[in-house]
Amino acid sequence: MVEVRRVVLPGVGMLHSFTTLDGVELSVIAHRMGARDLIAKVAGNAIANVRLEESEARTVADLLGGTRIVESIAELDDVPGVPIAWAIIDDDDVLGGKPIASLPTVDGVSLVAVVRGRRAIPAPPVDFVVEPGDILVAVGPDEGIQQVFHAIMHGSGEDAEV
Template sequence: MVDVRRVKLPGVGVLHTFVTDDGGKVGVIAHRSGHSDLITFADEEDTAEASKVSLRLSEDEAHTLAELLGGTQITESLSALDQVPGLSIDWFTVDYEDHIAGQPLGSLADRGIIGLTVVAVVRGESANPAPSPDFRVFPGDTLVVAGSPEKVAKAFNFFRTGELIAKPKTGAIGVPPG
C-alpha cells in the first residue's frame, strides 16, 4: 500500500504526496478554489538530476484524471465480464446539461428499458452499489450500468436527453421485416 502524506496549506488547500518505488515524489495540491496542481519531483532535491514538473488542472480535469487512474483498476478487474456475449458494462459520467442531472435515478424498467441494471453510482471517493430508484444523481456522478449493448446505448441516450430511442416497427415503410 502506498503511504500518502497529507499537509494542510493554510489559505491554499491541502497537499498530498507519496514517494514512488523509483524514488520520485508525486504530489497534488488541492486548492480551496477547486483547481488542483499535479506535481512531480525527485526525492533528493539537492542532486544535480533534481527535476520538477507542475501541471495546473481545473476541477473537471482533476476529476477526469482521477477517473482515468481509478477506472483502470476497475476496468481490469471487469475485463473478464466483457468476454460474456451480449453483456456490456459501461460508465456514464453525468454532466450539468444531462437530463438525469439533479434527478432521482428512477426505474429504467418503468421507462421501457428492461434488462439493464444500474450497478452503482460512483460519487467522489465512494460507490453507492445497487442504488434505489429515489437515489438522486448529480453532475460528476458516474453511473455504472450493465446490460446488452443496445440497452446501454438506449439508457445513455435517456440519461443525456430524457428521450427514449424508439425501436422501429416491423413492416414500417423503409424498415425490412425481421
C-alpha cells in the same frame, strides 16, 4: 506497491510522500486546519508547490480516485457474458439533478452502481438524485444499455417505450 512515508510535523500536521518511478518525489502536507500543500521535487529541488484549500484538495483527490475507479470499471468489460458499460454524467445531460427513477426501464438492463467521487453506491435507490460528475454503471445487453445512455444524454419522451 508504492511506499508512502509519513512524518508528523508538530504544530503543522502530517507529511505524506512517495517517489514515482521517474524519480519525482510527490508530497502532501495535510495541515491540521484542512489546507493541503502539494509539493513535487526532482533531485531534492522543488519544481511545484501548490496550496489547496480543503475543498480543492478533495476535488483533486476525487479526480485521481475517480480515474482509478473508471479504469477498474473499464477492466470489467472483459468479463465474458456480462456486458458492462458506464457513463459519466455531464453538466448538460438531461439526467443531471434528477432521480434515477426518471430513467426509462429497459428489459435486461440494470443500473448496478453510481460512483460519486471516490465512493461507489451499489444498487442506488430510485429516489437517488444523480449529479454531474457521477458515473453510472449498467449491466445488460449492449443495445439496451445504449438506449438507457441515450436517455441520460437526450431524455426520453413520455410515450417512449424503451
